[in-house]
Amino acid sequence: MTGSILPRPSSAKGVLRYIALFLGEVRDGLTMINMQSTFLILSKNYTEKQAGILFFVFGMSQFLAQTPAGYLMDYSDKKIMWLGSAAIATTLLTLATALFAKENGENLALMVLIKFVQGAVTAMIPPGLNSITQGIVGAVGMTSQVSMNEMMNHLGTAIIVLAGSLLAFSLYPNIGFLFIVSPIALAGVLFFLAQIRPEDIDHNAARGLTLESDTKKKAEGVPPITSPGGNSSTYAPPGTDGAPTSENKKAFQTNPSFNFGFGQQSTADESATTPHADTPMSIIRDPILLTFLVLCFLFHMSNGTVLPLVMQTLAIGEGSSGILFSGFCIIVAQMFMVLSAKICGDFSVKYGRKPLFLIGLFSVPIRCAILAGLTTVKNNFEAAGIASPLWLQLVTLSTQILDGVGAGVFGTMYILVTSDISGGTGRFSMTLGMTTAAMSIGGTVSGYLGQAIAQDMGYRTAFIVLGFMSAVPALLYLFFMPETLPAHVREDAANKALKKMTSIAENDEENAAQKPYVELT
Numbered sequence: 001m002t003g004s005i006l007p008r009p010s011s012a013k014g015v016l017r018y019i020a021l022f023l024g025e026v027r028d029g030l031t032m033i034n035m036q037s038t039f040l041i042l043s044k045n046y047t048e049k050q051a052g053i054l055f056f057v058f059g060m061s062q063f064l065a066q067t068p069a070g071y072l073m074d075y076s077d078k079k080i081m082w083l084g085s086a087a088i089a090t091t092l093l094t095l096a097t098a099l100f101a102k103e104n105g106e107n108l109a110l111m112v113l114i115k116f117v118q119g120a121v122t123a124m125i126p127p128g129l130n131s132i133t134q135g136i137v138g139a140v141g142m143t144s145q146v147s148m149n150e151m152m153n154h155l156g157t158a159i160i161v162l163a164g165s166l167l168a169f170s171l172y173p174n175i176g177f178l179f180i181v182s183p184i185a186l187a188g189v190l191f192f193l194a195q196i197r198p199e200d201i202d203h204n205a206a207r208g209l210t211l212e213s214d215t216k217k218k219a220e221g222v223p224p225i226t227s228p229g230g231n232s233s234t235y236a237p238p239g240t241d242g243a244p245t246s247e248n249k250k251a252f253q254t255n256p257s258f259n260f261g262f263g264q265q266s267t268a269d270e271s272a273t274t275p276h277a278d279t280p281m282s283i284i285r286d287p288i289l290l291t292f293l294v295l296c297f298l299f300h301m302s303n304g305t306v307l308p309l310v311m312q313t314l315a316i317g318e319g320s321s322g323i324l325f326s327g328f329c330i331i332v333a334q335m336f337m338v339l340s341a342k343i344c345g346d347f348s349v350k351y352g353r354k355p356l357f358l359i360g361l362f363s364v365p366i367r368c369a370i371l372a373g374l375t376t377v378k379n380n381f382e383a384a385g386i387a388s389p390l391w392l393q394l395v396t397l398s399t400q401i402l403d404g405v406g407a408g409v410f411g412t413m414y415i416l417v418t419s420d421i422s423g424g425t426g427r428f429s430m431t432l433g434m435t436t437a438a439m440s441i442g443g444t445v446s447g448y449l450g451q452a453i454a455q456d457m458g459y460r461t462a463f464i465v466l467g468f469m470s471a472v473p474a475l476l477y478l479f480f481m482p483e484t485l486p487a488h489v490r491e492d493a494a495n496k497a498l499k500k501m502t503s504i505a506e507n508d509e510e511n512a513a514q515k516p517y518v519e520l521t
Contacts, residue, residue: 012136012200013145015192020149021156022188023087023129036094037308037451039178040101042315050105052451054115059444061119063437070127070433074207074277074426077198079135083128084193086121091186093118098179119440126436127429130415132196134428135206140489142419147345150412151338158334160185165327207277208419208428277426289421289431291480293438295473299410300442302470303364305450306463307333307403310371313378313459314393325393329400336404337411344412349490352483353417360409361474367402368467374399375460414439420484 037055040046073079096114100107129149137145164178171177283289311326340360348356374396378388414435422431446466453462 017152018192021152022185024153024157048451048455052448055447058115058119061116062440065120065123066437067433069123070429073127073131073429086124089121094182131206131429135201138205150341154334154337161330169324207426209426296438297442298473300439301446304443304446332400333403337408340408341412363406364470365467372463
């Protein structure tokens, strides 16, 4: 079924979407900072601050492990093994959360330990999936494939959360059984991951040393594309000594060099014809990357806890219907994230990364302003001793459309922008680890800050504060972040469009030639 979102996986590229379909749930363990916090607060009587502490620890652990995980993925030729192992470990730790959590946080120390280990484990998943993706489709294929991966990721999360919400609704208040969806998702990940062979991954393309993957070229039966400088897609940047490197594929280096770029570098023992990755220090000194890291941190510091607060607003004091509505918060957002990911894939090459990114960033302060107003209305009803009407719950739920825009655009575009920035450096996974680490620490701070403000000052104040905070990254991106879309991605898209138009024209000519000639008299 050509063009379908769910075709039969006849190639490694076709399998990627199915891995992404199940991996979103596995990665975050029932959307880690959302459904688990609701479970702990409603079913185990945790306070907002106790839940915030757990996910602060989770986020800090993830932050510390992200960049080393990306560095490891750049060098490892066992990416499939690492990703599968991380999926198994995080699923077991998600189940441990449901099994071992005690009332009122009595064993909080044990839960903190579980979240610390789980944060480190999940750090392997984003660079694992995306390095495998780039190793199969190459940098030039990342826009469409990342878009597809994110669409499937959000679709899978929506399906899993719907199943979990219906379970929670039927089992309320004992909703721990809903975590059965995590091992179900794990089974899907492992099944499809096993269909990718190690030889399907071009590790130099996965690192960003080459523009196009040998796997993709072999599968499509096409010659390599040409880069703007006239080199083939196996072009690698000059080595650290400035000498041009060979276009021939070299043996993949699987042992870390531990050359971090401090002081003078020696290249006496390195072949001038071997593709060299940039040193970590040269990556860190990139001003565009540094700007983007700050933006990632600020966005997630403001946006990370908005969804949990919305879920809690709908769930607290509303019984089983409240837990169902809180689950629908995720479902609505995820479905619109599917659409956002599709739009990013279709239009980020045509219009550039920046305009779409700005739409996502500016949606957050608008959403927070609406939520602050709706919370005021709810408080007025409660002050009058009236239960929240159904229409208010539905309007609150509808604000998740904006979450689907903001988080949906960001989730797709940050991977593409990271790929743009790291192109040719050989450090894609490490750079992705850095951007994901910035997101993790931002979400961690947001998780505790938002919950603390909500508990001490009320949900309305929390939404107002987060709204003002979310305007900062949007304005910074507008004025300080350049367009990152590489020229070779535009050229590749233009060549594909031209090829498609040529094929249509040729088909029209053939059809015209086959039509019988009729003489008009």
